[in-house]
Amino acid sequence: MTDDLSVLRYSAFAATPEGGNPAGVVLDAGGVTEERMQQIAADVGFSETAFLVGRTDESGVPRYRARYFSPAAEVPFCGHATVATAVALAERDGPGEVVFDTNAGAVTLRSVVDAHSGVTVSFTSVEPQVRDLDPDVLERLLGMLGLTGSDLDDRFPAREAFAGNWHPILVVDDRDLFDQFRFSPDEVAALMRENGWLGTITVLHSVGPADFDARNLFPVGRITEDPATGSAAASTGAYLRALGHPETTVRIHQGAHVRRPSLLTVTIPPRGGIVVSGGATQIV
Template sequence: MPAVLRYAAFADPDRPGGGNPAGVVLDADGLTDADMQRIAADVGFSETAFLRADGGIRYFSPLAEVPFCGHATIATAVAVAARDGAGSLTFATPVGPVELETSRGADGVLRASFTSVEPRIEEFAPAVLSRLLHLLRIREEDLDPDLPPRIAYAGNRHPVLVLHDAGVFDGFTFDPAAVRALMDAEGWAGTVTVMLRAADTVWEARNLFPVGVITEDPATGSAAASFGGYLRELAAVDAPARIGIRQGRHVGRPSLLVVDIPAAGGITVSGTARLL
């Protein structure tokens, strides 16, 4: 079996101990689906990425394959840059080609960015939204009236809820099994994304991802890209725009994602990744 690297992606440089762990296999040629699923289950992180020599990449959670994973993409790009040097890359993901840039700063830290596929936004079915709010014990009046619930896509479909009260944002709880059942029924392969505006261009995120022993994701690149598309679609930013997303505080792994929102096209998400 090939070597498995372990990285923490999107670690906040100002807050130690953060980032979202991802497994990375840089020589996945010859691995079967069963091999990749078994390795991902053994690693136990929310996702492990498997890169082939031709640039094809696939992502597996401990339970199943997922179409796209932003933090594992960043981790893989940094791993390639550490091996081959920084520069431009293209990964052939299951949802389409994803362009990446890697660079090494004056501090010696490798950073990576990916540009998502074209985002799109859809409305909730009323019964599905009602069910989700019930499972999270969130009331309709807790939602930001200017930023309505939507399902946002930039590689994965993410239901997006924007709250206006920090107490509700910090305090809501959920039954992981019940949320997982709804996600599976609706085909939400990514996370349930709950957002709160922290400052003019800074947001806080909680991304619910019940899989195995994991219930909440420390940093979610695909959700960040989807949220960027959501803000642009709702004209909630004056594109081109840049926002920061802080995530992971609720699970003790503070993370920072930088999101660039152009006037059109894919959303760019940037961050660091450190070898564990």
């Protein structure tokens, strides 16, 4: 049930027509209660649904209050739902710059129309943070994935990174291990709640200096693995910058393991927020 609200459905960051991460979008949610937004998100059933609950204009730039709900709870920020919402706005109002005030902070978005009349959106994350991952927590997490510290890529030590949500980041050295690790969703979800990881657990494999394959574990939602995760991509950019990684643009290839191939482009400036770019297509 969604009453008379218009709930749009988009797939964001798709690398193929069958790829991307679906998100619900409600452009006009002013006056909708928190309980109703939670119910709508549960009814839609995607990993997140975005709600724009108010608008102001500053210096000619539209500014929206944005909230994000998984089927189970509100989350501070969701990258793929942000891109989906910005595409929906651009299709309705025209491309340009907007600002979303999220529970994680202000996020600036720019949308452009490409040569094929599609809309591409770039969002600049809130100021990122990177911190050490507690050794005991890391050992527990690796054990839950059937991995050990020796399975990680020596060039990329485990860390926690924030660009809207906190994400633990692991880089697995061996391709087969990256493809084949298994985990208990309930066990991993409990660890995530214990550590305040409201986004995903990000597991990467380096396939070149500017390309990473990603698996983002999200058992606290209705899915165990997310096909495209904008906040994790931004956090990965912050993580790589903190490590002194030389590339200023990297590509995150995600979703192959859940048969929804996705591509997220991450631009890493010398300082400030991380820029994540991609498109979204309405699901009819």
